[in-house]
Amino acid sequence: MSFFTLRAVRTIFVLFLAVLVSVRPVMAQSILRDAETEAFFEEISAPLIEAAGLDPKNVDIILINDKSINAFVAGGQAVYIHSGLIDAATTANEVQGVIAHEIGHIVGGHVVRFDEGVSAASGISIASLILAAAAIAAGAGEAGMGILSAGQQAAMSKFLAYSRGQEGTADASGAQYLSKAGISGRGSISFFKKLQNFEFRLGIPQEDSYGRTHPLSGERIAVLEDTYSADPAWNAPLNPKWESDFKRVKAKLTGYLAAPAATMRDYPESDTSVAGRYARAYAWHKSAYPQKALDESSALVAYAPEDPYFLELHGQILLESGRPADAIAPLRKAVNLTGNQPLIAAIFGHALIATEDKMQLDEAAQVLKAAVTKDNQNPFAWYQLGVVYAQKGDTARAALASAERYMMEGAPQFALSNAQTAMAGLPEFSPDWIRAQDINMVAEAQLAKLKRRRR
Numbered sequence: 001m002s003f004f005t006l007r008a009v010r011t012i013f014v015l016f017l018a019v020l021v022s023v024r025p026v027m028a029q030s031i032l033r034d035a036e037t038e039a040f041f042e043e044i045s046a047p048l049i050e051a052a053g054l055d056p057k058n059v060d061i062i063l064i065n066d067k068s069i070n071a072f073v074a075g076g077q078a079v080y081i082h083s084g085l086i087d088a089a090t091t092a093n094e095v096q097g098v099i100a101h102e103i104g105h106i107v108g109g110h111v112v113r114f115d116e117g118v119s120a121a122s123g124i125s126i127a128s129l130i131l132a133a134a135a136i137a138a139g140a141g142e143a144g145m146g147i148l149s150a151g152q153q154a155a156m157s158k159f160l161a162y163s164r165g166q167e168g169t170a171d172a173s174g175a176q177y178l179s180k181a182g183i184s185g186r187g188s189i190s191f192f193k194k195l196q197n198f199e200f201r202l203g204i205p206q207e208d209s210y211g212r213t214h215p216l217s218g219e220r221i222a223v224l225e226d227t228y229s230a231d232p233a234w235n236a237p238l239n240p241k242w243e244s245d246f247k248r249v250k251a252k253l254t255g256y257l258a259a260p261a262a263t264m265r266d267y268p269e270s271d272t273s274v275a276g277r278y279a280r281a282y283a284w285h286k287s288a289y290p291q292k293a294l295d296e297s298s299a300l301v302a303y304a305p306e307d308p309y310f311l312e313l314h315g316q317i318l319l320e321s322g323r324p325a326d327a328i329a330p331l332r333k334a335v336n337l338t339g340n341q342p343l344i345a346a347i348f349g350h351a352l353i354a355t356e357d358k359m360q361l362d363e364a365a366q367v368l369k370a371a372v373t374k375d376n377q378n379p380f381a382w383y384q385l386g387v388v389y390a391q392k393g394d395t396a397r398a399a400l401a402s403a404e405r406y407m408m409e410g411a412p413q414f415a416l417s418n419a420q421t422a423m424a425g426l427p428e429f430s431p432d433w434i435r436a437q438d439i440n441m442v443a444e445a446q447l448a449k450l451k452r453r454r455r
Helices: 003-022 035-051 083-088 092-108 114-137 141-180 186-201 217-229 240-257 260-266 274-286 290-303 308-320 324-337 342-354 358-374 379-391 395-408 412-425 431-454
Strands: 060-064 071-073 078-082
Touching (some): 035 060, 035 240, 035 342, 060 083, 071 092, 083 092, 083 240, 141 217, 186 217, 240 260, 290 308, 308 324, 395 412
Antiparallel strands (some): 071 078
């Protein structure tokens, strides 16, 4: 057997394994965090999570900045939703259908059991590799490559069938959760029909789903439509608050992510609805028209003076337009109305710091420490807390806050150096010193792992 032939066989096998691995969700996209959006996800998903026998406190719905229409689970009890899915959805009920399906994956342990499908496929692949190698070694090169090709095709078919089976199970489970929660499955069917239209536009053959990780949308509709239509919840009215909240969340997401011209096209100035003003406020702010942005946010606050998210937006525009002192009042009120919601509190802390008034630093430290206590996965809050400590001359705790931030941002080398600086300046075995030591150990382990991979 020549070196070239050996390399060819190995390359084909490695490429096959790479395809299998690539089926796992890619987590490289950035996470989008917004207090109102997260509250909305919590509210619409809680009945479904409870119907699945899980605790809503333990399940996270996380928004990913990705234009594609997708949602997935990646281990643990977290559902990841792409921003493109929110843009494509028309109702909150459609989003609930997607969430119910993904909860089905969580309850079914499908990510944990992923290796079952890989193992079954790999068994076929390895067997075909051995037979092909033997044939090639005996001088039957074409026959060997034919065996290898057939084996890889059989292995991939085995894996894809396994994946489609999991999707079907998640569909059925999602239907059960919607029914138990008394929520109509109309949104689920409606969203699958949207996906089917995309398949039509992409020219995807509709005869069968052979060779796909998911069943075709038409197949799923055919299976689920009878189930949903027979359910007592089929004709249940949509929750008006959820639907109204969805319009707000979708509008602000559009204003934040879309090109301003596209936002103005979808939400023209003649649209004086809450959603229209929300979208335009973000678009104007992003386009560096602060007064136009403030006009929209002021109108929202005038419409609902006690709405914390309108106050948050108004304060944020003031802050980022160079008016931090003016931003303090609306942001403080938003923090109080939400019971110190940590994302809003982080913006409030930033405003207090940005006034450059040393008298504000104690309140900023208090607000930011409360924010990271409630939500320690907020690098922006840790950064602002580090700024406060630095301005107060507490170099060790400023370094500790930076170490926390760098760990969350996936920069273990910077986390390590800051953790070591913190340990050097903190009382030994104090709670902060122990936390710095923990970060130091984790960062060292991550760096050692990265070093091994590069060899």
